Amino acid sequence: MTGPNQTSGPSGPPVIGSSSAGPIQTSGPSGPPVIGPVLLSAEALTKRFGATLALDALDLQIAAGEFFALLGGSGSGKSTLLRIIAGFEAPDAGRLLLDGRDISATPPWARPVNMMFQSYALFPHLTVADNVAYGLRRAGVAAAERAKRVGDALAMVGLEGFDRRRPHQLSGGQKQRVALARSLVMRPRLLLLDEPLGALDAGLRERTGFELRALQRATGAAFVMVTHDQEEALALADRVALLDGGRIAQLGAPRAIYEKPASRFVARFLGAANVLEGRAAEGRFESAEAGITFAGDIPPGTVAVALRPERIAILPAPADGPNRVRGTVEDVAFRGDDSLLLIRTEAGAVLRVAHAEEDGAPPARGAVVGLGWEPGDVVALPA
Amino acid sequence: MRRGRALRWAMGLGFAFLWAPILLLVAYAFSADRIPYQWGGFSLRWFAALAANERLVEAALLSLRIAAGAASLAVLLGGAAGWALARFGPFRGRAVFGALIGAPLVLPEVVTGLSLLLLFVALEAAIGWPAGRGATTVLLAHATLGAAFVAVVVQARLADADRTLEEAAMDLGATPWTAFRTVTLPLIAPALAAGWLLAFTLSLDDVVIASFVSGPAGTTLPIALFSMLRLGLTPEVNALGAVVVLGVGLMLGLAALLLRPRRG
Missing domain, CATH: 2.40.50.140 (Nucleic acid-binding proteins)
Structure with missing residues (x-):
């Protein structure tokens, strides 16, 4: 079934950390190759919280239009990395490049990056339509176009006719869709998802997972998902980075990581x-x-x-x-x-x-x- | 069945204990008799006498102005304090700050009043403001007291709200100020309004602190009432009491309505 047991070579994780903006290429033994120009590049990102090292000179490149999963336990640094990419935390050292431009010092409201929060963070005092329109309003999009884009976004997540509802009138799955629509309506090049399936019950997870992948293909945006659930990461992502102690323990296509864990930690984490x-x-x-x-x-x-x-x-x-x-x-x-x-x-x-x-x-x-x-x-x- | 009846009796007694004196006061306000605890037939004459009593009306108007000013100042100070306590994370001195903000809630009013009086006197000696004791000092003192209540109410409201809401707003392109204006402020608006009403009521009721920090130019309604009592009770006081009960009741009802728990 599997090839010879090598931990490096054509099926190993790609070499990362170079600051070149060339295409990322990786292919697992039987997974589809992921090729694309570099969209986001993290260079030697370091973040400390007191005595804890949350990110330890982490290098990472995300390709345009890929579905990427940051997998790890609590304290692995995955959430810190996500918050640094979103702009809510500033790295102590290192750079963050988007399209080759250093955005390390750009505040969150000026980054072409959007985030779907684990709690969904829907504004309770606004209707579904106003929630989705919030970002467009801030960007000064004219009312007519705003209404059209809000309608399109709600249709994309299958919530036509919900625009007058309030967040407290929605189920967990519907809230998640509103949060998705609210992010996607901004047409981000990069969408960050914090435990996107974490708050859903088991029956809804699989369906929502497929829908997330379909949305990712339809929008062409790069999705970067944070999760602690290895099944979720392996099922959804084109590439997975398993984080441990603020470093990448292994990066590669899901099948490659699953078949060829690079260390005891990876093998044990995958379970x-x-x-x-x-x-x-x-x-x-x-x-x-x-x-x-x-x-x-x-x-x-x-x-x-x-x-x-x-x-x-x-x-x-x-x-x-x-x-x-x-x-x-x-x-x-x-x-x-x-x-x-x-x-x-x-x-x-x-x-x-x-x-x-x-x-x-x-x-x-x-x-x-x-x-x-x-x-x-x-x-x-x-x- | 018997237990239900016992409970109803207990509840009835409890309500009687709480409300009978107040109802009695309101009832005697409509009595025609000159002695305020003697029924002399229904009459509105004491309300008319109250309206004609310039001293009382002036005191009432001053009280309302002080209450409104103090409540507004309390909302500004207390709102900011509550926001800091709920959202600024573990900053240096946070515990001390929280304790100091809440101090007026637990300190006896005589202590608060006396300390404020000392402060005002010292301030006047040092920088010449506030000049003398009067409406200004009462307003400042009441704002101090009210700010404690507003801070508690706002902090509780924010503690209930998801703190990622502001982050979500900023993620969608809102600057921190816009996020505050469009997300935080609407979230805490009911708490601010309820806090304003609480501070207003507190100021309207207060006699202890006001006695310390007010001067001849700062005779609030409760102080005026108190001095009337010393000279002898007239049913005007009953009428005034009835009006105050009505006003305070409305205020507290409105505050409770604004603070009611919401779905979601």
Whole structure:
């Protein structure tokens, strides 16, 4: 399925941080390539809050018209970065270029960047139409054109006929659409979205996610989304940057990040993979905690390996040797298409194993099974 | 069922306790008798006498002017203070500032009054303003008291409102001043209006602070009333009381209406 296990090369993250304004190009092993001229460029952005380093000399380039996700936990710096791009925070060091022009010192009201707030921040004393018209009014757009653009924006988000309503008369999903319309009516080159799906219930998230992507394609604006939800980031974005401690831990197409995490942190943050620590020697990787020898393309200096649950097969008969292990089924969770098995190896580590429904009934709790995987499925982690 | 009846009785007693004296005052205002606690048949003569009492009418007009001025000043000062407390984040001295703003709410009025008197006397000695005690000093003193109430009301209102609203406005192209004018001000307008009414009522009612800081030229209605009491009660006082009850009731009702919780 995947290519050779390299952590750098054509499928690795693109080299970032150069101040050249050339096109950004990245392609995952099977994701679509993202090519475009650089719209926004962050150069060595640094921001401190007291003793905390929120952004640590962060370099980042956003291409025109791409859907970009800033993914990270709390304190990763993703929200700080968003607020710096919007202009609500000033960086302590570094520059922010939009179309090659330094906007580090431009106040938020003068930036051609708009933001959709997590709380939506709809003005409670204004109607839906007046909320959407607010920015156009500030820009001095004439009444006739204003009305037309407000109507168009509301139609774009599917809220025709809601213009006389007030924010408190809307559902959460409708508020989100008004907030979107209010930002998009300004025709921004860059739209910032702070946890856009965070306040929606599960049923609405998937639909809204697809709608966001459709709007992004229709408007041609670059969308930069902040989220803590890796599924959301991987599902929506063309490119994802995973932030950790104010730095980019990994940047690339969703599939590339998912298939080839660059570090233990990335592999663990994305959640699903088994991450096992150990030592690399002579092309092999010994994990003492799991009692497993991994064979594959293991470069020297590998400190851990990642192995996806769906890549682990339950063998007809337990076998020994590299890429093989025995274990006891501790628990089975049915998930629809497959079952997730927790299997404790004889050395004591617990592996997460996905068992597809089409392969029949999963082994029962307490059963001793043999596990195996292809050498190509072992992802070596250098850090 | 029995519990419901007991509760209704308790509530009735409570209301009687609160309102009976006031109702009695209003009722006797319509009594024709010269003794203010003796019923002598229905009459409006004391209202007429009140209207003819120049001293009282003048005091009432002065009180209204002072109340309006003090309330307006209180809205400016208290509104700014409430905004600072709710929106400026943890600035240096914030806790002290908050405590000082709220001080007039908890300090006994005699203390507030005395300290303001000392301040005014010291100020006059130092810079010659305010010259003497009178309407100006009463207005300033009442503005101080009212500002505390306005600050609390405005701060509470802003604490309820999403602070990203101003950011959203600026994101959409509004300068900070425009954002304040088009978003913050409409949000706190009801609180400002309610605060104005509260400060107005406080000023109209106050006798303790006013006694400290007023002079011969600053006889407010409550002070005039008090001096009348010393000379002996007439039903004019009842009539005046009835008018004041009506006015204050209207004010407080309006303030409550403006501060009622809204949906969304």
